[in-house]
Amino acid sequence: MSPPDGFAEFVAARGTSLLRTAYLTCGSTGEAEDVLQSALERACRSWHRLRADADPEPYVRRIIVNLAISRARRRSLLRVIPTHSPPETPTAGADVELRQVLMNGLRALPPRQRAVVVLRYWEDLTEAQTAKVLGCSVGTVKSQASKALVRLRALLGEEMISNVGS
């Protein structure tokens, strides 16, 4: 069975970018690959509709983000897969260390807040676009983004923030 027209080209062009979004919203490579595969499989089934409408990427990205949130919620019930814990006493240091602290902080956010951060600051979507992807109001996006940043600051610690700000 061959893929629908244009599907292979789309995956070749956007697959890596979508995988990165999946990774950031899921927090692990294995889970990201699973989520991306599931999302693309759904897109493949509806491909004829997607192509007629517009650019399929927002639709696929939307599935990815929502799959990641659903999985994270399910995982919080099942507790089968470990969640990453933020460092207890972060220390400022080299860029690699800062990156690690930030990524651990991102992973420690609740799934919906993490999705908002990824969509706003990684995908550079507007608040309205982010709200559309997540199926919530702009106000919710604003409050979730604000809470996420407050939480990240708290996780990073005052010392780290002052270094980041300097």
Place this chain on the structure above:
Amino acid sequence: MSDLETELRRAMSEETDGLRAAPDLVDRVVRLSRRRRSTRVSLAAAVVAVILGAGAVPAYRAIQERRQVVSATVGAVVDGIEVRDLPSGLGEPENLDVVDGRLRGKAIRWARGDSSIKVTVYRPDQSPADWTELQAWGYLKEGRLWLRRGSSGLMSPRHDDLMWIEYDGLILRVTTSGPAGADLERVAMGLRVPWDPEFDGMRVTYIPDGLRDASGKTELGPDGLSRVWTGEGGRRVRVEFVHELRAKNFTTLRQVSWPAKDMALDLRPASVRGLPAYEGKIVADDPNRDEGRVLMWLIRPGLGVRIWASTPLAGEMTRIAEGIRPVPQRYSQSVDGVEFTPLRLDRKHEKTALGHDWSVQSIHPG
């Protein structure tokens, strides 16, 4: 403020820099898509058949669809779904066959004056995966995410139309007008989807109120077959039947196969209908996190039962366990969920084999 966002962007960029989509991603997606098109029921039955072997005839029954309507206080039934918690004074309902865009279904509608309630049941061969796909199909495009039951749902902005995926293959919708709108969620939460109490040759006769069959089907896990019921507030129970060497004795029964990371720890002796059992806590990665309780016992060597329950349901485990009974043997046999009686054929030579396109065949030489 902006510096933290800048650093976040940089961190995310650096963190994902080394990631590349697999070269065979398209092939895998297309293969998966093709596989999903073939009937899921026969695939599951075939896998069960391969794993459990020809002697496990009851496993076929696990896959059978047997929708049962068992209730004394049902307001109405539409396509097997019981409607409860209806406001009073709505009068007699009318039954409808509906076509809503891509979905066809059956509905029941009450109307009095300007107040109406309609409950619609769709059983599509191919369900939308989640609410995003529901919207992509044209339903409740302005709707907000609603997660009180099912896997994914949408509520209209005016709170008069609610549609959700109860599970793969079953979509439910409640629509109201006028004063009945105040009862929308109550009616939605009161819908009862009867579940099949039998699977894997056993019958589950008691599940606490408020729990719903999470997927509408039996799940094949690494150790056996199981079903999951879930409810609000993280309430969750899984009944799992473990077979063969996995249920040789308590030592093997307490071990959970990869990839699950759950372990049963701090086991204490218990009893289920006079049979020795063990009850303990569930531990995954973090031993300090509350994962619930597990109760396990051997019906006989080679057949064990494990009940996994979230902590709020731990007190119900014994009652659930004592409600589990074997299903009496039926005369007729089942092949892939289809019952038949091979008259004049000698069952001693019966064989079950995997046939063309994942079908399951029962062969009676002679």
